[in-house]
Amino acid sequence: MKAVVINKPFEVEIKEVPKPEIHDEKDVIIKVLAGGICGSDIGIFNGTNSLATYPRIIGHEFAGVIEEVGTAVTNVKIGDLVAIDPVNSCGHCYACRTGNHNVCSTVEVTGVHRDGGFAEYVKTSEKNVFKVDESKIDPQNAALVEPYSIGVEANERGRTTVGDKVLVMGSGPIGIAVMQVAKARGAEVMMTDLLDKRLDRALEMGADKVVNVLKESLSEAVQEFTNGDGAHVIIDSVCSPQSLEEALELAAPSGRVVTLGTGNKPSQIAQVAFTKKGLDVRGSRLSNNRFPHVIELFEKGAVTPEKMKTHTFHFREIEAAFEFMKENQADVCKVVITF
Ligand SMILES: [Zn+2]
Ligand SMILES: [Zn+2]
Incomplete structure (x- = not known):
């Protein structure tokens, strides 16, 4: 499969990488449809994101359809449109025990500390995916659940x-x-x-x-x-x-x-x-299980992700998208890339 890989600062490549495989029975594989470019993705590209490691498939704002599920997955099924919460926590440190897993002492963010969603396929755990009603929310808007969270x-x-x-x-x-x-x-x-x-x-x-x-x-x-x-x-x-x-x-x-x-x-x-x-x-760091609430706000039309999205690029044009964002700061709100 193809993925957007930042090899090192200022070096982005559309790379052929192995498609992820299910190892854990709670894993799901998502066929990515759309992703939002965040300032922190640009930070990884520019080498100013002190938390990132390289090489890295970036992208923490993304949505897609479930392509494959592990044997113990019950919340979603193949074909569901989902938004992906990038927060991965340990479940047993003090923050996790007291209900603040977004600041887990060993938190890992998909697309920052582990490979992210700017790829044709991505693997995550069942607990990180949230189904959205595709009759109400299109995939490009679903990719913006994360910034609204x-x-x-x-x-x-x-x-x-x-x-x-x-x-x-x-x-x-x-x-x-x-x-x-x-x-x-x-x-x-x-x-x-x-x-x-x-x-x-x-x-x-x-x-x-x-x-x-x-x-x-x-x-x-x-x-x-x-x-x-x-x-x-x-x-x-x-x-x-x-x-x-x-x-x-x-x-x-x-x-x-x-x-x-x-x-x-x-x-x-x-x-x-x-x-x-x-x-x-x-x-306030990342979000503490806010995806269901955001999806509700989207479905009610209480917020307007469709207006936040000002431009779209194909993922193969990622470098052009970065350049465009740099040159057109007044005109750009959110750039969405498609797959
Ligand atoms: Zn972001
Ligand atoms: Zn923890």
């Missing part, structure tokens, strides 16, 4: 609820997913970005207010948006050392700040920033 996780961590004034920093695909999930939970959402086109898309997809931080004072905009409270929930998808500092500044007393970044450059933060406002600052 990040949006659900971040809002769970921020305890977003009805009437909250939420600030989502950054209007890329994760920011958009976070915003749409927050809206579905009954919050009002303000979004930021540096690019007007991305802010226009955010408005079109449901943001209540947008701020171009190059042109406007964010702190004034937040004060106005929240009637002087400060933001009740801030979810930071910009993920820079400065954005965290800003978030602590802009949060309301007793507010929640959720981080999504994996950068290792430190921020300058005095303890008083946490203490004075009694802030709840929480990290």
Whole structure:
């Protein structure tokens, strides 16, 4: 079979590799139909993803049909359309025992630590596949269950609820997913970005207010948006050392700040920033069994993955897709590759 392999930073190849085989009775093999390109895939390509190892078949946002099942598989059958949760956990460390398997001490992410979904076939465990109703969700949208699961996780961590004034920093695909999930939970959402086109898309997809931080004072905009409270929930998808500092500044007393970044450059933060406002600052990594909830949101039409997808490429054109994303940042939200 053919697969998208990053041999080492800046070297991507469409490679002939062995088709996976079932070894465990709970394994399933999926014929991949579509995958979303994530910033972290580009990070593996650029060599900036410190967690990745090489060579690697990338892709952690993907969907396909069940091609083969192990003898003990009961949840899905051959021919089912499924979205694949890339989180693989040990089941017995402290995080796993306490219901947070997404931060398992030995977590492995499909497409990062083990071979991923940008291949004609992929093997995973039955517990990682979630059936989607193909009469309601097409395979390209099903590939976007994963980024929306990040949006659900971040809002769970921020305890977003009805009437909250939420600030989502950054209007890329994760920011958009976070915003749409927050809206579905009954919050009002303000979004930021540096690019007007991305802010226009955010408005079109449901943001209540947008701020171009190059042109406007964010702190004034937040004060106005929240009637002087400060933001009740801030979810930071910009993920820079400065954005965290800003978030602590802009949060309301007793507010929640959720981080999504994996950068290792430190921020300058005095303890008083946490203490004075009694802030709840929480990290949000991957997602903690959120696929069923996301699929429900898709089926209800509560979020619009079809609008998140702005471009499609065939998987053989992966290098062109990477290049296109780099050159057209204002126009691209999510690029989906097809198989
Ligand atoms: Zn991703
Ligand atoms: Zn574990």
